[in-house]
Amino acid sequence: MVPPANLITAIFFALLVFPVISIAQKPTTFSYHIFNETHHNVFKSLGVASIDGGALQITLDTINANVSLSYNSGRIMYNKPFKLWEKTASSSGGNSPDIVASFNSTFLINIFREEGWAGGEGIAFVIAPDLSFPSGSDGEWLGLTNKTLDGDPSNQIVAIELDTEIQDFDPDGNHIGLDINSVKSNKTVSLSDFDIEISPVNPKNYTVWVEYNGTTKVMDVYMIEQWMPKPSSPVLSETINLKDYVNQYSYMGFAASTGEQVQLNCVLEWDLTVESLPEKKDWKGVKIGVGVGVPVVILLLICWAWLLYYWLKRRVADDPNILGKLKSLPGMPREFSYRDLKKATNNFDEKLKLGQGGFGVVYKGVFPKENIEVAVKKFSREKMKGIDDFLAELSIINRLRHKHLVRLLGWCHQKGRLLLVYEYMPNGSLDNHLFGGASGRSTLRWDCRYKILADVASALHYLHNECDEKVVHRDLKASNIMLDSNYNARLGDFGLARALDNEKTSYAELDGFPGTFGYIAPESFHTGKATRESDVFGFGAVVLEVVCGQRPWTKIEGFELLVNWVWSLHREGRMLEAVDESLGKDYVDGEAEKLLLLGLACSHPMGRERPRAKEILQIITGSMSAPHVPPFKPPFVWASMDPIASSSYSASGSSPPCVTPENTSTAFSLV
Known part of the structure; x- marks a missing residue:
């Protein structure tokens, strides 16, 4: 109709x-999780600032000894202004409350300094009246003002500074401040009180939230290390009526500077939402x-x-197009009715919930007449980009045929509801057996663990090399490895999987790289691409997880990540101390050492140095010797050129390429 x-x-x-009259104006919003050369039309770079290495480099981003990092400054601003306030008047001629826009600016920063650098001067989120840039704004002026302009109300600047160099008017060299037309902050807070060091010796990424409520006129700033949940309390909170200080139409962005002391000031991600105010009519x-x-x-x-x-x-x-696409898929499995699936899952009872997948929730279902148990994945509409997500997963899984992949039994699409039906895995996920879920942790025997890794390696080799259309899984982790009644491993949840075209070696996401922290390869944070190498990195995390009985992000003996701890034990010749204590002595020393070396090799920070899936399978099955792993974990260096997507790997090992300041553009390290 x-x-x-x-x-x-x-x-x-x-x-x-x-x-x-429109009751609600749609806010202006954008989200950038990686920056590249195409964004030069979106952002205005001023001073020495540039867009390079997948990030906004607010000051020079090179460690080339021939380039001076001292006494420079820059700004990068979003090139369109925002209407931040509207003056109103009551019908009686008196003044009514001003309308001021609320906004939320969330960004990820990395302030890098090499060993021996003291660190200075700082970086700031700034609201400015135009896209001009003051000369002489290096050193203590943070790219905001200069000696002549500082304190001038005509600046119309409000900023949140993250200062790493102490001045006469600062509490210390590690503080946050609210600046109004001057670098002499109206309010400052020492971040040392929150166990935060803006520019630590070992580089860290920090997430910062700058939230302004246009109704209450309160500015709140939150800050914490990347991947940690947003704190319940702000590090800085201050009342300020922006209308009194900034231009009605103002620009937002970042400013930074260096002085005698230097650092690299880098913005890795930026999300911004600004309330839209109506124009006068x-x-x-x-x-x-x-x-x-x-x-x-x-x-x-x-x-x-x-x-x-x-x-x-x-x-x-x-829709005949949707149903036609589904039914035309070769070897298309059974079509289930929504009524039958609803009945099989007891109306999708929470007690039958098995877990959460890429785009939906998975429930256990039972068909008594047929005496079969199934796993039903119900897609969440709010998490889907559209029918394409459903078709993508269905078309990929339907073509895959391997004994160590979870088998697709059927599908359902009725009245806008999208569901997939899989073979039920009675022993649940590997994750639950290693770390415990609702049923508690169970200790897997060593021979079972070794076989599980061999099964997953076989499945990964099939995806990368043997199926008709090569596939990258993109979310390889313990919770996506299912165990059947005999504890055979089945790799599942292809909600993030994508097929690779014959001429391509990676799949790029427009909105950044999805996946799970601890399993994501470092290069994927910068390229936004999933490759065979990034899948191998995820497999390496699983190997260490299975052998050590620890999650990839476990902090242990002063190390932030499990892989770093295992690497240190390898360097000291004590690697077998990493084996899961719950196994006692019930494991094979040679197999454990081989798997730990394989896990480290797959976790190499440089993708081209990792083994391929075929070589991983050969190492586990014993047809290829254990890989050589250097005693020290090599650094991850973000090169200005695109990383090599595929490369060979030798069991005898290979040294990482010689990296010099001249052929890199590095603003931070993920080591």
């Missing part, structure tokens, strides 16, 4: 003739239009909405 064309025409005519015509036209328009809209809802409902339920 198609809505009548004359009715739609009448509705749009009514909307044009009778002005309607001549309300006389609007009042007339509202009084005469609104009732008619409302009536027409109700009719139109009802017809459109009915039409869309019928279209989604019976």
Whole structure:
């Protein structure tokens, strides 16, 4: 059924003739999780600032000895202004409360300094009236003002500074401050009180939230190390009416500087949402239009909405294109009815919930008449980009045939509901056996652990090399490895998987690289691409997890990550001390050492140095010797050129490439 064309025409005519006041303005928002050369049209770089290495480099980003990092400054601003306030007046001629826009600016920073650098001067989130840049703003001026302009109300600047160099007016060299037209902060807070060091010797990424409430006029700033949850309390909170200090139309961005002491000031990600304020209008015509036209328009809209809802409902339920695509897939498995799946899962009872997948929730289902148990994945509409996500997963899984992949039994698409039906795995996920879930932890025997890794290696080799259309899984982790009744491993959850075109070696995400922390390869944070090498990195994390009985992000003996601890034990010749204590002595020394070396090799910070899936399988099955692993974990260096997508790997090992300041553009390290 198609809505009548004359009715739609009448509705749009009514909307044009009778002005309607919009009750809620849609906020302006953007999200950048990686920056590249295409963003030069989006951001304005001022001073020495640049967009390089997948990030906003607010000051020079090189460690080339021939380039001076001292006494420079820069800004990078979003190149479109935001309307931040609107002055209002009451009908009696008195003043009514000003309308000030709320906003939320969330960004990820890395302030890098080499050993021996003291660190200085600082970086700031800034609201400025234009895209100009003051000369002489290096050193203590943070790229915000200079000796002449500092404190001048005409600056119309408000900033949140993260200062790493103490001045006469600062509490210390590690503080946050609210700046108004001056680098002499109106309020400062020492971050040492929160166990935060802006520019530590060992580089860290920090997430910063700058939240402004236009109603209460309160500015709150939160800060914590990357991957940690947002704190419940801000590190800085201050009342400020932005209307009193900034231009009505202002720009937002970042400023930074260095002085005698230097550091690399880098913004890795930026999410911004700014409330949209309406423009002033001549309300006389609007009042007339509202009084005469609104009732008619409302009536027409109700009719139109009802017809459109009915039409869309019928279209989604019976779309021949969608159903045709599904049914035309070669060897397409069984189509289930929604009613049957609802009954099998007891109306998707929470007690039957097995876990959460890439785009939905998985439930256990039972068909008593057929005496079969299934796992039903119910896609979450709010997490899906559309039908394409469902079709992508279904089309990929449908083509895969391997004994160590979870088997797809069927599908359901009715009335906009999207579901997949898998073979049920009675022993749940590897994750639950290693770390315990609702049923508690169970100790897997060593021979079982070794076989599980061999099974997953076989499945990974199939995905990368043997199936008709090569596939990268993109979310290889212990919770996505399922165990059947005989503890054979099955790799599942292809909600993030994508097939690789024959001529390509990676799949790029427009909105950043998805996955799970601890299993994501360091290069994927910068390229936004999933490759065979990033899958291998995830497998390496699983290997160490299985052998050590510890999660990849476990902090142990002063090390932030499990892999770093294992690498230190390897260097000291004590690697077998990493084996899961719950196993006691019930493991094979040679096999444990081989797997730990393999886990480290797969975790190499440089993707081209990791073994391929075929070589991993050969190492585990014994047809290839254990890999050589250097005693010290090599550094991750983000090169200006694209990383090599595929490379050979030798069991005898290979040294990482010689990296010099001249051929790198490094602002931070993930070592």
